[in-house]
Amino acid sequence: MGEFDLIRRYFLPVAEQQGHPDLLLALGDDCAIQRVPADQDLVFSVDTQVEGVHFPRDYQPEYTAWRALAAAASDLAAMGATPVCFTLALTLPEANESWLEGFGRGLAQAASRFGLALAGGDTTRGPLTISIQVHGTVPKGQGLMRSGAKVNDLVAVSGTLGDAGAALDYLDVPEPDDDERALLERYHHPLPRLELGLALRGFASACIDISDGLRADLGHILERSGVGATLNTSLLPLSGPLTRCTGERAPRLALSSGDDYELCVTVSEERWASLPEGIKNQLTVIGRIDGGEGIRFDGGAVANSGPQGFDHFGSNS
Ligand code: ADP
Numbered sequence: 001m002g003e004f005d006l007i008r009r010y011f012l013p014v015a016e017q018q019g020h021p022d023l024l025l026a027l028g029d030d031c032a033i034q035r036v037p038a039d040q041d042l043v044f045s046v047d048t049q050v051e052g053v054h055f056p057r058d059y060q061p062e063y064t065a066w067r068a069l070a071a072a073a074s075d076l077a078a079m080g081a082t083p084v085c086f087t088l089a090l091t092l093p094e095a096n097e098s099w100l101e102g103f104g105r106g107l108a109q110a111a112s113r114f115g116l117a118l119a120g121g122d123t124t125r126g127p128l129t130i131s132i133q134v135h136g137t138v139p140k141g142q143g144l145m146r147s148g149a150k151v152n153d154l155v156a157v158s159g160t161l162g163d164a165g166a167a168l169d170y171l172d173v174p175e176p177d178d179d180e181r182a183l184l185e186r187y188h189h190p191l192p193r194l195e196l197g198l199a200l201r202g203f204a205s206a207c208i209d210i211s212d213g214l215r216a217d218l219g220h221i222l223e224r225s226g227v228g229a230t231l232n233t234s235l236l237p238l239s240g241p242l243t244r245c246t247g248e249r250a251p252r253l254a255l256s257s258g259d260d261y262e263l264c265v266t267v268s269e270e271r272w273a274s275l276p277e278g279i280k281n282q283l284t285v286i287g288r289i290d291g292g293e294g295i296r297f298d299g300g301a302v303a304n305s306g307p308q309g310f311d312h313f314g315s316n317s
């Protein structure tokens with residue numbers, strides 16, 4: 001099967017299944033064409049996943065595709081952007097048809113779930129690597145950035161933390177129990193908080209998605225904003241499956257393990273009071289921004305030591 005047959009067979013159907021009115025021209029030409037409405041800013045980001053680094057070797061192709069698109073879409077969620085389209089640069093060791101079939105299926109499911117149209121890509125031979133560039137839009141000037149956190153803002157996170165990280169221990173369990181299965185589902189099928197990101201526009205002073213762990217990612221907000229934070233570790237949102245499976249390790253996983261793709265936001269008290277109840281329900285306040293440097297903890301349970309989160313060029317010790 002040649003490169004063009006491969007694209008026609010496995011990727012053209014994904015593009016045909018999920019379009020977008022602003023994507024005027026999708027794959028098949030030298031470039032795609034996206035129209036950006038005059039009142040919108042274009043928001044874009046690229047994300048790479050390497051076999052054996054971001055996902056296990058011999059990992060199911062459906063999950064590989066879903067996770068790659070989810071990770072990229074999560075960056076749009078963190079900016080409060082509406083998803084429009086994406087390009088896919090795929091490096092494959094070989095044209096394995098059953099792998100490609102599964103990958104195409106997972107990609108189609110994720111594309112339709114996240115509202116992202118496949119605009120084009122590039123296909124090359126080499127170690128399995130998936131790079132996805134996502135494009136979204138926000139009303140001019142309204143993108144949520146990391147740099148706006150102010151002293152006294154509340155720090156809040158969506159959903160529950162630590163589940164995807166805990167799942168790493170169960171990837172090879174032949175018959176996982178219900179709790180293990182729930183954790184595995186968080187790892188295999190992360191759900192970027194796209195709607196929540198949109199709803200937080202005009203409310204959040206800063207926002208980031210938690211891909212490398214809360215400690216590391218909140219750390220990026222603090223650094224970009226020139227502030228510190230104090231977190232109450234007893235307030236960390238932990239799922240039932242996480243606490244049942246990992247016991248006293250749970251808070252540590254919630255702080256330092258990645259791949260949950262929840263949002264971490266800072267919101268002034270005043271704006272928090274005006275947040276619709278349906279949005280507040282999706283968030284848990286875990287601390288407050290202060291004038292210090294880095295993160296301090298109260299509430300016990302987790303010491304100020306241990307891994308900070310995933311860093312490709314750090315020691316991760
Ligand atoms: P070019 O040589 O102009 O870069 P290619 O031969 O790489 O074009 O690709 C041909 C067409 O197929 C382009 O429109 C490109 O966007 C699309 N394409 C290639 N690989 C992929 C892929 N993995 N997924 C989606 N579209 C792809």
Ligand code: MG
Nearest residue numbers: 030121122123
């Ligand atoms: Mg090319």
